[in-house]
Amino acid sequence: MTSTKVAEQPAAPSDGGSGRPSPLKRLLRPNPLILLALPIVLLYLPRFVDNTTLLQQIAVATIFVMFAASWDILSGYTGQVNFGHAAFIGTGAYTVALLSKYQPDVSNELALLAAVGAAALLGLLIGIPCLRLKGPYLALATLSVAGALVQLTFIFKTQTGGEDGIAGVKTVIDGSLTNTIGEGLSKLVLGPLTFSGLGGFDQYIYVSYFVTLVFMVVMVGGLMLLGYGKRGLVLRSIQQDELAAEAAGVPLTRYKLGAFVLSAACAGLAGGLYAQVRGTVALDLLAVDLSLLIIIIAAFGGAGSIIGPAIGAYVVVLLQNYYLDRATDLFVEHPELKIGTFALLLIIVLIVQPRGIVPPLLQRLSGRGSATRAAGATMVEGGGAKP
Amino acid sequence: MSVLLEADAVTRRFGGLTAVNEVTFSVEEGAAVGLIGANGAGKTTLFNCLTGFDKPTSGDVRLRGKSLLKMARHKVVKSGVARTFQIVKPFPDLPVLANVMVPLIAGGTKGDLRVQAMGVLDRVGLAHRAASPSSQLSEGDLKRLEMARALATKPQLLLLDEPFAGLSVAEIGVLSDTIRQLRADGTTLIVVEHKIGSLLQLVERVVAMDQGAVIADGEPQAVMRDPAVVTAYLGGEATTHEQH
Ligand SMILES: Nc1ncnc2c1ncn2[C@@H]1O[C@H](COP(=O)(O)OP(=O)(O)OP(=O)(O)O)[C@@H](O)[C@H]1O
Numbered sequence: 275m276t277s278t279k280v281a282e283q284p285a286a287p288s289d290g291g292s293g294r295p296s297p298l299k300r301l302l303r304p305n306p307l308i309l310l311a312l313p314i315v316l317l318y319l320p321r322f323v324d325n326t327t328l329l330q331q332i333a334v335a336t337i338f339v340m341f342a343a344s345w346d347i348l349s350g351y352t353g354q355v356n357f358g359h360a361a362f363i364g365t366g367a368y369t370v371a372l373l374s375k376y377q378p379d380v381s382n383e384l385a386l387l388a389a390v391g392a393a394a395l396l397g398l399l400i401g402i403p404c405l406r407l408k409g410p411y412l413a414l415a416t417l418s419v420a421g422a423l424v425q426l427t428f429i430f431k432t433q434t435g436g437e438d439g440i441a442g443v444k445t446v447i448d449g450s451l452t453n454t455i456g457e458g459l460s461k462l463v464l465g466p467l468t469f470s471g472l473g474g475f476d477q478y479i480y481v482s483y484f485v486t487l488v489f490m491v492v493m494v495g496g497l498m499l500l501g502y503g504k505r506g507l508v509l510r511s512i513q514q515d516e517l518a519a520e521a522a523g524v525p526l527t528r529y530k531l532g533a534f535v536l537s538a539a540c541a542g543l544a545g546g547l548y549a550q551v552r553g554t555v556a557l558d559l560l561a562v563d564l565s566l567l568i569i570i571i572a573a574f575g576g577a578g579s580i581i582g583p584a585i586g587a588y589v590v591v592l593l594q595n596y597y598l599d600r601a602t603d604l605f606v607e608h609p610e611l612k613i614g615t616f617a618l619l620l621i622i623v624l625i626v627q628p629r630g631i632v633p634p635l636l637q638r639l640s641g642r643g644s645a646t647r648a649a650g651a652t653m654v655e656g657g658g659a660k661p
Numbered sequence: 662m663s664v665l666l667e668a669d670a671v672t673r674r675f676g677g678l679t680a681v682n683e684v685t686f687s688v689e690e691g692a693a694v695g696l697i698g699a700n701g702a703g704k705t706t707l708f709n710c711l712t713g714f715d716k717p718t719s720g721d722v723r724l725r726g727k728s729l730l731k732m733a734r735h736k737v738v739k740s741g742v743a744r745t746f747q748i749v750k751p752f753p754d755l756p757v758l759a760n761v762m763v764p765l766i767a768g769g770t771k772g773d774l775r776v777q778a779m780g781v782l783d784r785v786g787l788a789h790r791a792a793s794p795s796s797q798l799s800e801g802d803l804k805r806l807e808m809a810r811a812l813a814t815k816p817q818l819l820l821l822d823e824p825f826a827g828l829s830v831a832e833i834g835v836l837s838d839t840i841r842q843l844r845a846d847g848t849t850l851i852v853v854e855h856k857i858g859s860l861l862q863l864v865e866r867v868v869a870m871d872q873g874a875v876i877a878d879g880e881p882q883a884v885m886r887d888p889a890v891v892t893a894y895l896g897g898e899a900t901t902h903e904q905h
């Protein structure tokens with residue numbers, strides 16, 4: 275006799291069945307107004323800050339925003355932690371530099387496309403064998419690819435310049451698209467006369483500043499649309515439990531490889547643009563230091579949120595390239611202490627706020643009460659960098 | 662009625678251990694089959710083989726005559742086979758609703774996914790927890806979430822691995838109603854369950870396993886009286902009622 279059924283039936287509550295999408299809708303996305311504020315502030319900043327050294331460093335930081343955000347869509351979202359993101363960045367940068375050196379007739383825009391293509395191809399080539407790797411093995415594999423590329427630059431020393439790198443790369447000023455964007459926005463923000471009155475080098479700084487900003491906003495905006503949309507949810511589910519994702523019908527290989535290729539392509543674009551901003555490429559763009567710095571930035575800002583690593587990049591890179599040098603001579607004399615300082619900073623941040631600095635902050639700014647706070651874990655999965 | 666799923670001499674060995682041994686049976690469309698057996702009998706391993714989560718050492722599994730063995734797991738899901746895990750596998754940091762949205766997205770569902778996911782949650786009585794992170798759910802709620810996520814793939818064949826484990830009597834009642842409704846809607850079911858009493862209210866056929874092999878297969882009362890089943894699985898309490 276198992277007829278407990280009748281008595282049980284009233285226990286079936288169907289409250290909320292009508293669907294209450296609005297609070298959940300908010301959970302899945304950060305407040306867009308807050309996100310819009312950032313690019314607008316950055317756009318008009320040069321009107322109020324005429325310190326060109328600082329503006330130049332902000333432009334560099336903006337490039338790093340792209341490095342970190344492109345790392346995040348793979349590692350923060352799917353949990354395939356890439357310890358060799360510099361491989362994609364360097365591939366993009368060297369593609370642009372080599373084209374500039376050997377095929378100077380190729381336009382800057384086309385060179386950037388080539389950078390994207392080369393990095394994406396590398397992403398596919400690395401991504402396939404990495405599909406089966408996890409944790410430390412994946413870390414080693416990605417790390418060694420970047421290492422192998424460094425070796426490659428030595429093997430082709432005549433072409434790549436080895437340790438010296440390649441100088442004289444065509445810059446953003448030489449590219450018609452980048453120059454148009456840069457000049458246009460410079461004139462919009464500074465006024466046409468002011469901009470024309472600047473010296474050549476200052477003009478280049480402003481053009482760099484605005485070009486990097488536009489590329490960054492497009493890239494980060496695109497990655498956020500993806501990350502906070504349906505596909506981003508699927509990527510997160512993969513990070514949480516691959517088997518469960520497959521049981522839910524997720525084509526695992528397609529998503530994991532797709533994330534690899536997209537991450538690589540974006541890094542390649544950012545690397546290529548960096549080459550056009552600096553006018554040089556060198557081994558620092560393939561180095562382990564760069565890969566590690568990106569992971570530090572992402573974890574510090576909040577992996578798995580795109581916006582976290584993006585803001586983290588501004589904080590860390592401006593500290594590294596600008597503020598620390600002005601704080602004490604120690605860092606000027608021993609720049610190698612910086613990455614250690616950041617690692618320490620990261621440990622402290624992660625102890626206090628394991629999800630990184632940005633996601634909890636955004637949640638508060640978006641006015642989410644404590645009731646929905648916990649569920650906001652969707653917005654960001656702070657343990658994104660779990661090995 | 663046409664045959665939906667066929668297991669053809671399915672065998673799975675782990676080293677020297679034969680977890681599933683030459684299992685052959687077929688399930689007709691719209692049927693509800695209970696799969697019973699003592700701990701370690703091989704029920705979960707068989708489930709894994711039937712759903713593409715494990716490859717049989719030998720034998721074949723066919724859905725509507727087509728072998729599932731070479732199919733990617735998501736393709737198996739796409740062709741209408743869903744399963745739950747005995748040890749629940751939620752996406753812990755995602756809200757309950759988002760857990761159910763993943764299969765909807767993967768299945769290419771059109772329309773407002775949140776509303777649809779909410780509808781699925783409602784079917785298992787979990788709508789009131791939609792916004793909670795699944796890491797905060799009770800064991801019983803996790804079982805329901807597991808079920809909701811499988812339902813969201815819109816399966817024609819649903820394999821439930823101990824759906825009632827860890828649930829209260831009241832919760833079992835709710836879930837039983839959901840399962841009955843699924844049957845009424847034409848979903849084919851295979852249910853592994855130790856709570857025989859509750860299981861027998863849902864199925865019209867029982868397959869009993871012992872040490873990897875099928876030892877009885879047929880009408881529930883007959884299977885429960887089968888001497889092999891009595892000795893292998895039920896021991897002395899073969900004819901007594903289950904205890905919740
Ligand atoms: N991956 C594995 N590697 C080695 N042995 C395994 C593996 N999976 C299952 N087994 C063994 O296979 C046998 C069948 O296990 P299975 O989990 O299928 O049993 P079950 O009938 O589902 O039991 P329960 O009722 O406890 O869930 C057990 O002896 C188990 O230890």
Ligand SMILES: [Mg+2]
Nearest residue numbers: 704705706747
């Ligand atoms: Mg089992």
